Amino acid sequence: MSKKNKKHEPHEEHNDESWLLPYSDLMTLLLALFIVLYGMSTLDAKKFEELSQAFNAALTGGVSVLDQSTINGKTKNTPTKEQDNQNTSTLTAQNMTQLQKRNELRKQEEEDLEKLKKQLDQYIKQSGLTSQLATKLNQSQLLITISDNALFPSGSALVKPEASALAKALSGMLQKFPDYEILISGHTDNVPIDNDQFASNWDLSFARARNFMEILLQNNKLDPKMFSPIGYGEYHPVADNNTEVGRAKNRRVEISIIRKYQDPDSQVTITP
Structure with a gap:
């Protein structure tokens, strides 16, 4: 039987669909x-961190760059508002405690120095030295x-x-x-020293301060490291050097017991 002009149905081409998987x-x-x-714009830091960890575990099992991301301009290590308030409260409480302690110490110091001044004034009066000794308590x-x-x-x-x-x-x-x-300081008037022992009023004033300090420190209950001598010569007068009375007032030794808790604006002054 003849097969002439037999027509074949064309086969349908099948496209490659492997690209669908990736x-x-x-x-x-x-x-x-x-x-x-989307979650970054709606979740808080804690929830975002939990979601990030779950997402990493599901997809890669590693550490994601999301851990380094910022939420509303803050990193995951940024303290929350509640933590900031707590830290501020802690610092404020510490400052208040320190201030209260300092005020108590300042009050105790004031009582100590007032007590010492009272003892000195009583000794001066009983010893008939009111014309030669004087005390003054100020802010420094x-x-x-x-x-x-x-x-x-x-x-x-x-x-x-x-x-002695x-x-x-x-x-x-x-x-x-x-x-x-x-601090023990020596002072002179402005009359130049005229002897072979001292070259200037500075030398004389320092030697007087040092020698009187050494006699005080014969008391072995005093700590030498707390004492310092200094000579000011004629450069810190308390009276007019043009009169004999004024020059007599300027020739002096001063013992300054320095406050430890001074007012911020106060400064140590050697002359009253």
């Missing part, structure tokens, strides 16, 4: 990404001023033998307050 995976990842991005120090003729011969830095009783009395009072820095 395409579907890509769409799934994009959908998950958009869900996370308790100042004890001693006239030079109560301690030294004219033009000399040798302490008079009768001044005064030094002993002072050291006995000072030993009850061992925590205070004590």
Whole structure:
């Protein structure tokens, strides 16, 4: 039988559909990404961190860059408002405690120095030294001023033998307050020194301060590291050097018991 002109039905071509698998995976990842991005604008930090961890575990099992992302301009380590308030409250409480403690210490210091001044004034009065010694309590120090003729011969830095009783009395009072820095300063008038022992009034004033300090420190209950001598010469007068009375006032030794808790605006002054 003849097969001429037999027609064959064309076979239908089958397209390659293997690309659908990565395409579907890509769409799934994009959908998950958009869900996370949406969540970033609506979830708080804690929920976002939980979602990020779950997303990482499901997809990669690793650490995602989402852990380094910011939420509303804040990293996951940024303190919350509640933590900020708590930290501020803690600092405020600490500052208040420190301020209260400092005020208590300042009050105790005031009582100590007032007590010492009272003892000194009583000793001065009982010893008949009101014309040679004086005390003054201010915002920086308790100042004890001693006239030079109560301690030294004219033009000399040798302490008079009768001044030893005064030094002993002072050291006995000072030993009850061992925590205070004590500055001993010597002062002269403006008349130039004229002897072979001292080259200037500076030398004389320093030698007087040092020698009187050494007598005070014969009391072994006093701590030498709390004492310092200094000489000011004629450069810190308290009276007019043009008169004999004024020059006599300027020739002096001052013992300054320095406050530890001073007012912020106060400064240590050596002269009253």
